[in-house]
Amino acid sequence: MAGTTRTPTNLTQGAKADAGIGASTLRPDGTLKVTGEFAYSSDMWHEDMLWGFTLRSPHAHARILSVDTSDALAQAGVYAVLTHDDLPTEHKKYGLEFTDTPVLADGVVRHHGEPVALVAADHPETARRAAAKIKVEYEELPVVHDEASALAEDAPLLHPGRDDHHAHEVPHPNIVHRQPIIRGDANAAARRADVIVTGEYEVGMQDQAFLGPESGLAVPGEDGGVDLYVATQWLHSDLRQIAPVLGLPEEKVRMTLSGVGGAFGGREDLSMQIHACLLALRTGKPVKIVYNRFESFFGHVHRHPAKLWYEHGATRDGKLTHMKCRIVLDGGAYASASPAVVGNASSLSVGPYVIEDVEIEAVALYTNNPPCGAMRGFGAVQACFAYEAQMDKVAAELGMDPVEFRQLNAMTQGTIMPTGQVVDSPAPVAELLRRVKALPLPPENQWESAGQTADVRALPGGLSNTTHGEGVVRGVGYAVGIKNVGFSEGFDDYSTARVRLEVVAGEPVATVHTAMAEVGQGGVTVHAQIARTELGVQQVTIHPADTQVGSAGSTSASRQTYMTGGAVKNTCEAVRDKALQLGRRRFGTFHPAWATAELLLEGGKVVTDGGEVLADLADVLGDDVVDLELEFRHRPTEAFDIVTGQGFGHVQYSFAAHRAVVEVDTELGLVKVVELACAQDVGKALNPLSVVGQIQGGTTQGLGLAVMEEIIVDPKSKVRNPSFTDYLIPTILDTPTIPVDVLELADDHAPYGLRGIGEAPTLSSTPAVVSAIRAATGLALKRVPVRPEHITGV
Amino acid sequence: MDFLRPASWEEALAAKAEHPTAVPIAGGTDVMVEINFDHRRPDVLLDLNRIGELHDWEVGEDTVRLGASVSYTRIIENLRSVLPGLATASHTVASPQIRNRGGVGGNLGCASPAGDAHPALLASGCEVEVASVRGTRMIPIDEFYVGVKRNALAPDELIRAIHLPRADGPQQFSKVGTRNAMVIAVCAFGIALHPSTRTVRTGIGSAAPTPIRAKAAEEFLAAALEEGGFWDNGKIIPPAVARQFAELVSGAANPIDDVRGSASYRRHALGVMARRTLGWTWDEYRGNERSARCA
Amino acid sequence: MRVTFTVNGREQEADDVWEGESLLYVLRERMGLPGSKNACEQGECGSCTVRLDDVPVCSCLVAAGQVQGREVVTVEGLADQARERGGRATDGTTLDQAKGWQAKPHGAQAAQPGQLAPIQQAFIDAGAVQCGFCTPGLLVAADELLERNSSPTDADIREALSGNLCRCTGYEKILDAVRLAAARQDEVV
Incomplete structure (x- = not known):
């Protein structure tokens, strides 16, 4: 890296002229975004506006014995303090799939950071001081924090008396949803296998870590309604959940999208929307709420942490015979998107491979851990980490090249998914692998500069100066993944x-x-x-x-x-x-x-x-x-059968492959990703510049999950690192060159033949990096993020 | 909350005497985080930015007098040759923006075991100049850290400058973090060879309630170097000696398990860093000796 | 308390400032300059980067009272600053055409052609902007890098921008943008 100078000729520059599809036209909001004038939700401002603040639970599971807001209300500059008792209608809960999330805690808090009370005041500091004066008396309750404690005989039930649409079919009330998929006869097929490889894997809780924190402005209208300016992923879904709680018809809740500082799934659920509206309607004044980073970690759902058990069999000549797996996702205290995440994890658990005999089970649990829901990759990320680890393991067992082994078993157009669905558009899995493998490898020892001293910026540890080359070993790894595009399982999308x-x-x-x-x-x-x-x-x-x-x-x-x-x-x-x-x-x-x-x-x-x-x-x-x-x-889909998992469940599939080149300081367990190449089929690139930007961004989030990103939850279900000091996302010095090879094979069912692209690169990035670390170290590495402790074994 | 903006050092001391609970704020890179996240609500903030002399440094014959607010960026740019250990440590501090604001005085004031400057300060054997309306005193760095985030300052005292011996030999600093930039130390290690006194000093960060030295390791190494005539013959340090040094450094630590890393990993990593930085400094010493002999 | 300082060349005053307020809060909420962003408020993301007496700093970690009498340049002042340095405004045609279909939220006034600093134009042209929340801080940091080092290596760029987190782009297009701005700087000379 040292000595490399700018290479403007390699730039993919935006087209000069306004153009139609297929050209790299420039963003219409680009100018406003570079001048600082683009109005994000946290930039909203209104004459006489108040600041809203949310008091949150310090406990993961507790009964609220009493709430006394009198001291807070008595503070100068405080306009309103609201608790569950102040909610204006009988609709006191909301939710994406199940209506199970209290707007404000209803006598019980079920996770650390759950909203308990709201304050509106004339300055954020006044609001914070007032919130600190709200007296809440808690009685702590035992927590449910993993599968064993959730399904134990005497386990506390998170939501007794469930009436959601999965309630009658789950084996335990602390299971949000369970989706088995049975196809063929895995046990019979296992008898044909020459090798059988099993593995247990674990994926930590990743955060979307969008940079623009949850925020917005609610302005009461003269008609008794409210105007809400907010950053969200789906205005109408918000509206459907907000209006009943406020007791307003939907037309009186007028929502406008403000500038959104990233989302990645974390804004699919509501955060401050209802709270700001309640305070605005109560005080008759505009109310702005802006979470800080600490609060943001409690303000949105995260990626489901997962435990995955896999078994694969293969014949001596490298053909996969069968697969069995069980995937347990921790959904946390409220359902959010857990049912759909289960559907994805289950139906995509085989990966982009042809395996006719499978036995699959995926479940999401209710626990007292932070609620988990949508994040880029949505159930497919967890499965991909596990099945790609298994592919390396089976290939090694057979003594085969891991890429050739994958190519030998790769699905193609016409392959039947474990759900029985025929893949009816291009599925160039083997070709994507071929493309990343064919790329030249980056030069070795790039830290060796012309001068005498090593350029630590190109070494594991970076500026921290931990190695000048000692202990550094290179490894190369591959992975490929499959993601569904669009809403599935019969949803009217x-x-x-x-x-x-x-x-x-x-x-x-x-x-x-x-x-x-x-x-x-x-x-x-x-x-x-x-x-x-x-x-x-x-x-x-x-x-x-x-x-x-x-x-x-x-x-x-x-x-x-x-x-x-x-x-x-x-x-x-x-x-x-x-x-x-x-x-x-x-x-x-x-x-x-x-x-x-x-x-x-x-x-x-x-x-x-x-x-x-x-x-x-x-x-x-x-x-x-x-x-x-x-x-x-889009063309209609159908629900998966609740017993067999059969059904035309997905609209479209999306594929990406990665090759990771890493350098690992094997003594200190520090990793430098040197290059992370991606090949992806995008059907049709409507804007090639944006396509490449999406692929590079998704790839980097996968890198983060591989080596650093995890929300750490302790056995009492409390979040231990809700800050950018301890929840680390990749900096520019952690992120390598990301060459992107875009393939365009049209899907005839889709507009212009395009394929949804945003998520696939997030899937295969993680297992590719971990595969490369395994190659460098010879370690099994069953969990992400890989920590220095895992590599050094201490 | 009051915000005091003394224009001179004397005014600052007077203000601190009048408001002993006042929190000094210079670069703000620690204090403002605590205020932004509601971890701290001081009665009085005492802004030291206006006091020009705190941003100055003087390189003397034997020592460098470093104003408490000299930014890490200035240290990296201007003092690498005379304070190589501190300059290397400064380069690992957070981000360019933070290095532009933060200085060693802040690290000492907070006395967090994770402060990046501490291992280099301990290894250099510096003194901290603190003052109050009662007068000025010099606190040897070995006596400065007295507990978790506690230092030897009296409530009315402020840190004025750090007096560091000019490097008389190679110095190194190394820190482990799980990211390649902008990361708080999981643990850190500093080493300074002092050929003029034939001693070695060390500093350990983030691996005990306070920053500490690995004294047993220092003594062992000094003795081994002396015994083998290494200072004079410039031979490569035998691996067994390096290994023993590393183990003693590791053993000096008293780390905990936390979200940033496990105690056992911290001990392990300190050993690795100790061995490597010893190698780097000794290579440099040998190189210097050789070129001195050739000249 | 009252705080008076120069922002983007103009003297500004804020009254009734709470002593614990940051420079970032004063800029955003009291001076109508929300370009600097509040993404972490603990110096770990760089989104709030401004120049304070020329030096890039995290404005979230500067107490408002500390900037009394000092000079601050924010993303809103980058174009003016570039003009003062004698840099030309870059290729107006591209921007003009791009503006043909510009989204114009309420009352927002887009910059006129030629009113952008070279680094701003380069970020647009290279596709370095996605959600854009990190962009203002990155622009201030990158602009300062190019001011002191007109031909940075990739390693230099990475080091200079290592205090600015971006969650959308994977940084590749940001590197492209800085390389592009540097190359255009060379063309002018």
């Missing part, structure tokens, strides 16, 4: 787009209005590209996302370009048809092609498919405005 086409100052202009949460992924960039492609206009305005238009669904599950991109395309096509109808009415008699030819909109003109210009779009539109709002759905 749709998105809505409103598109308006009109003439402004003599030019045709398209306005695209959706409720899609732009969380950084670049949805706003591709929406404009799509509108430009479909409507042939130069100027496209992206309307701010709000609830004045229909739902866009969540910015998650790698689905937004597919779904809201698809919705924009779909509506644009309908708008185009309307515009052409106008054209036929106005100009149809002037040229026969109006009636006979396939017509397109290009460069602001109506042209025939032969390229003949029929009219200017501006003339076609005249004073008319074409304005349509339409819903778009």
Whole structure:
């Protein structure tokens, strides 16, 4: 690395011109984001606004014996103090899948950091001081913190009397959801195996660690309603949960998306939304709530920690015979997205391989640990770490090259998933592995600079100066993964787009209005590209996302370009048809092609498919405005059978492969990832620059899980490291060069043939890094993050 | 809360005498974290930023007088040749932004066992100049750390400067963290060879209630070096000696298990760092000796 | 207490400042300059990086009272500062065209072409901005790097930016942006 200078020629630069799909056009919000003017949710400000503050439980499981707010209320500058008793309606709970989460603790706290009371005051410090004066008397209760304690005979039940839709089918009330998948006969197939390899694996609790903390501003309206400016992943899902608690009809809760400082799944659940609205409605004043980093660790769900048991068999010639696995996910105190995470973990537990005989079980538990839910990769990350470790292990047992072994068993288009679903679009698993393997390896000993001293920045330990090359061993590892795209298991997954086409100052202009949460992924960039492609206009305005238009669904599950991109395309096509109808009415008699030819909109003109210009779009539109709002759905899916797990459960699959090159200081157990190459099939890159950015970002989050990121929860279910001092995410000195090879094999079922891309790179990154560390050290390494203790064995 | 902004050292001492509970704030890199996270609400904040002399340093014949607020960045840029151990340690402090604000006075004031400067200070054998309206006194670094996050300062005293001997031989510093930048030490080790006195000094961070020296290791090594005539013959230190030194360093630690690392790992890592840094410093010493002889 | 200091070349005053407030809070909540971001408030992420008397610091760790009479430059002042240094504003055409379909939330005024510092333009062009929350701090840090080192190596860039966390990009495009800005600086000379 030392001595390397800038290489501007290698830059993937944004296209100079505005362009349609396939070009690397620049972000429409880029200028505002680099000048500091882009308004994030924590930047909201209002005359006379108050600051909200949340008092949280110091215990993981306790009964609340009493709450006395009188001293807090007596503080100068305090406008309101609210507890569970102050909630205005009988709807006192909310939740993504189950309505099981109290808005404010209902006499029991079930996890460390659960909200107990709210304060609104004229300054954040006043609010904090007042909160400190709220007297809460707790009686601590025993905690449920793992599978054994959750399922013990006398285990305290987290949610006695459950009435959710999985309640009647779970084997124990502390199991949120259980999804078995049985296909073929694993026991019979095991008898054909020449080798059988088993393994137990563990994945720690990862945090999304988005940089913009939970925040927003609620402004009471004159009509008794409320305007809420907030950072979220899904406005309409928030709205559905907020309105009943406030006792307001949905149209009186007007939500506008503020700038979102990253999400990664952590904003799929509500955080401060209802709290800010309650305080605003109570005080009649605008209320802003901004979590600090400490509170943020309690303000959102995390990635489910998991324990995984796997058994694989293979014949001497390297063919996998069967797989059995059991995956236990810790869902924490409330359900959040746990049921869907179980479905993913279970249905993707085989990985991108052909195995006909399987026995799979995945469960999520209710415990007193922090609630877990959506995070990039969503159940598939945990499984991928385990099955890829198993692939290395089986290959080693057979004496085969681990990449060749994977390729020999790789799924292809036409492969039948363990759920019985036929993979009906390209699945270039072997090819992705071939591509990362074919890349040249980075040079050795890059820390050796021209001078005498080692450049520690290129060594494990970095600036901390722990080695000048001593103990450093290189290792190379591979992994590949499979992720579903979109909402699965029969969910009615749709998105809505409103598109308006009109003439402004003599030019045709398209306005695209959706409720899609732009969380950084670049949805706003591709929406404009799509509108430009479909409507042939130069100027496209992206309307701010709000609830004045229909739902866009969540910015998650790698689905937004597919779904809201698809919705924009779909509506644009309908708008185009309307515009052409106008054209036929106005100009149809002037040229026969109006009636006979396939017509397109290009460069602001109506042209025939032969390229003949029929009219200017501006003339076609005249004073008319074409304005349509339409819903778009992907093809329907079905629920997995609760006994056999069979069902057409997923819309689309997404694949990525990684090669990791690491250097490990084997004596100190410190790791430097030297290079992390990725190859991914994206179907169609609507914006290649953004695609590569997503892949590199996802890859880096996987690296973080591999070697440093973990929320540590003690046996009393308390979080021990809720800060950026002790929850570490990769810095620029921890992150290697990430070469990306993008493959574009169209999925004919999807708009433009595209494939959702956001999550797949997060899956295979982690096991590739760990595989490389295993190669360097010869250790088994069954748990992530890998800590120095695991490598040094002390 | 009061915010005092003394314009001179005398004013600062007077303010501290009047408000012994006042919390001095210089770079703010520790104090502000505590305030931001509501861990601390001092009655009085005493801003030392306005006192120019705290940002100055003087390199004398034998010692360097380092103002308490000289930033780590300045130390790295200007004092590497005379204070190599401290400069190396300074480079491992947090991030460029923090190195631009923080200084050794803050590390000493907080006296956290994880402060990155401590091992280098202990290894150098410096003295801390503290003052109050009652007068000035020099506290040897060995007597400075008195408990977990407690130092030898009286309530009315402020840290003015650190007097460090100019390096008379190679010095090194090494710290283990689970990230390659911006990380708090899991444990850290500093070593300074003092050829002029034929002694070796060490410092250990994050592996005991306070920063400590590994005295048994120092004595063992000094004796072994003396006995083998190593200072004069410049031979490679035998692996057995290095190993014994490492074990003694490891044994000097009294670490705990926490979220950053286990006690046993800390002991192990200290041994590895001790062996490696001894190797680096001794190689440098031998190189210097050789070139001195050649000249 | 009252605090008076210079921000982006203009003298600013804040009244009724609580003594425990940080420079970051005063900038964001009292001076209408929310560009500096509040991502960790403990000096571990760099999102709040500003120049204090020229030096990059975490504004969350500077007590408001400490900046009395001092000079602060935030992300909002980068373009002006670049102009004063004599740097040219970069390629306006690209930006102008990009603005054709700009999202314009309430009242937000986008910068006019040519009004960006080279490092700001480079971040846009290289795709270094995703959610953008880390961007202001990174821009201030990267701008200061290029001011003192016009041809940084990759290792130099990584070291200079090691105090700025980004969760979206994996840093590759950020490296590209700094390389690009450095290269454009060379072109001008």
